[in-house]
Amino acid sequence: MGENCDVDCSLSISTKEMVAMELGQIVETSCHDDDGRVKRTGTVLTASAHIITAVIGSGVLSLAWAIGQLGWVAGPFVMVLFSFVIYYTSTLLSDCYRSGDPVSGKRNYTYMDAVRSNLGGAKVKMCGIVQYVNLFGVAVGYTIAASISMIAIEKSNCFHSKGHDNPCHVSGNAYMIGFGVAEVLLSQIPDFDQISWLSIVAAIMSFTYSSIGLLLGILQVAGNGEIKGSLTGIAVGKITHTQKIFRSLQAFGDIAFAYSYSIILIEIQDTVRSPPSEAKTMKKATMVSVAVTTVFYMACGCMGYAAFGDKSPGNLLTGFGFYNPYWLLDIANIAIVIHLVGAYQVFCQPLFAFIEKWVSQQWPKSGFAMKEIEIPISFRRRNSTNINLFRLIWRTAFVILTTIISMLLPFFNDVVGLLGALSFWPLTVYFPVEMYIASMKIPKWTTRWVGLQILSLSCFVISVSAATGSIAGVLADLKVYRPFKTNY
Template sequence: MQKLPSLSFDDDGRIRRTGTLITTSAHIMTVVVGSGVLSLAWCFAQLGWIIGVLLLVAFAVITWYTCILLSDCYRSPDPVTGTRNYNYMQAVKVNLEGFKYKLCGISQYAIQVGASIGYTITSAISMAAVKRSNCFHVHGHKNGCHTLNNKYVLIFACIEIVLSQIPNFHKLSLVSIVATIMSFAYASIGIVLSVARIVGGTSSKTSLTGKPIGPDMTSMEKMWNAFSAIGDIAFAYSFCPVLLEIQDTLKPSPPENKVMKKSCTIGIGASTLLYMICGILGYLAFGNDSPGNYLTGFGFYEPFWVVDIGNISVVIHLLGAFQVIIQPFFAFVENWSREKWPGCKFIEEEYIIGKYNINMFRLTWRTCYVILVAIVAMMFPFFNSFMGLIGSATYWPLTIYFPIEMYISRAKIRTGSFTWIWLKLLTLICLIVALLAAAGSVRGLVVSFSSFEIFRSVS
């Protein structure tokens, strides 16, 4: 075997990183801008104009701030010249004690596994929506045109089995760029259709406080819906679990933390602008009766082919988002296996087939993982409620608590000082929000179980 030249490696002995401001910004937007952008109109309908807009801005600023703090944790002890921390868990281990390191691992991998299942379900619903859209066009809107989602779950899983053979985060740049383009495509379609509805004079009533309490909305229902909406907005920005993995793809010059801070500003800024436009225009178009997702929930029926393009874009985006969110978990399992069974050819040996490197362990276990995800997605079609619960349990530690605690430790912030107090207050407020969202998710699970049929997910 011919030895690669030394220029192909970075100073830590790993393959030279080639990431740039553009690729890392694309990774961020791939994770942040999900199909949930199409549910923001529903969130505004539950919260109203004032609270809806304020919360969207507040969580964008909070997430941006904690990401700026976290980007300085890529190297330790110095953020520019220190030793690299290749992932979130390693940064927590270096900066905080052992128990917090274990808590971080549980939180990080739970949200990644949960998200991969949630993405599978959402993609299947979007694929089913394409079939229903065509059916509505032919047979009319009064026809139910219902279809089982299981075959669409299997289609998504087959594609992911292939994509999951991408060996690591460093090879995902093209996937992320395509996924980012798709996210802006379906968000733009939602915007255009909303504007058309508003201009056409068919928009519905909105209000400062959202859907009013009345015959169709009890005060208790209003409260639970508001909790769910707060959770949807907060967790729309939860990409911190993969931030350091994204940062580890950057070239060492200019300094990674400086580039990452710019990427966070670009990614979160662009995503928030898109969120705001979609939420505001969607709410103006549908008012207090906004559907949970106005592409799959058929807020729009015509032109049917535009709705189809929007849903296909959602699927392509989630194919990439699945990889971006799950690659750290893949890496964790494979690195642990190498340490557990050193020298095992099945785990370590790479086979060159054409332009591709094939590892039998990677091929086997990642394929099994995607199959397992597909089975769970078909068994429990309401897994998005579980996802909300997992998200509410992990949003606070991963996006708020650990970045702030690592900053306090690194900067040696004195206990009781003004900075220490307001950082702790921010942590407490976000904890309360996460608990409220968790309560809404538990209630959603109870409702889902009441009409549950295993392997019977119907769109």
């Protein structure tokens, strides 16, 4: 007899689990997967879309500068190299979605779950520290990037009305505070699943400003009548030997930041249906998305470098290599701000959830931590929202802290490079490699084990080098920066 799917799907998860307990197992039905959750429906297409949406973001804006430091030979080569490394380590990570059997093994719903299942012990804590510190850093980076785009809008209009020779100095403090206020309000949205609309808007905006940057680069090259740049990048003489080394290393960090998405790969894989196995689908999606992203990045980065050569700005749309059409620059920077407003929440919600879950476990009977207060939001309709005092105070304090740090360190390019360097090796290479070795039970000192360890060690050296270059850039900026007072 066939199941009545409509009736079955209307059952709650808890009811399904009760049935499973009576049978001694979780029963897979036509409407529920083997873990009792509603059937996942994701495909290669949807998984690819999620990855591309996550990857293509503000990191694309620094790629022209990164290629400018490395030149026409090393720049594109490093970008392609990173794409291959990230593709390969992502395929390793996708094999860690299920523990044991790749078809029927226990599912790992998050990156941390995968680390816990495959490695356990101190490595789980290490992963958590790296992951959540990185999320905090991303919040700071996005606050800086959003304020710089708002500054660029004001300066663009100033240049249009007063001429390009006018300094048009603007303070970024007010814009950072404004961005922080918006994030305080949005951060009160309780759960990650309630901000899907924000993610969709942010994704549309990221493609909008990236495409405008590419278009302006093409127009600039056409206007110049030549392709600028050199085989080895900006030459020693225009900058010192030390600056050349540190800037080249920082460029590695910028490119790594632009490609990073491993931290959410398992979460995306958890949306994919089976059969075929989730790993097979995810590997295809990874190949498609990394290929599309690399082509797009190469076009944006190379076209920006071709347009400006050694003068490629650290942020393609706010560094004022372009001045006109000013209204198109304004549209692009508005799109950046809208995207970053949403992206801030997407990246911070997992951190919010982690802290609030820990507090609820520590003080389960605390009214301050647990009580939800219903607040009406409409007089005409019976609509309301819930406010939790701990959530209100802690999330507000978090946003205030990221805003203050952003005002102290408003260096977009250096911060982007540092974030990319710090997250690339541990989250994109080390943990995927170690989990794969553990899950596949690869013996030590075999050819494959040695090859994976060499890959991990090589990427560790790259991460440390890139972090060194970015830190040097921050220190150089601090020499001429006055906190809360420097104008752009």
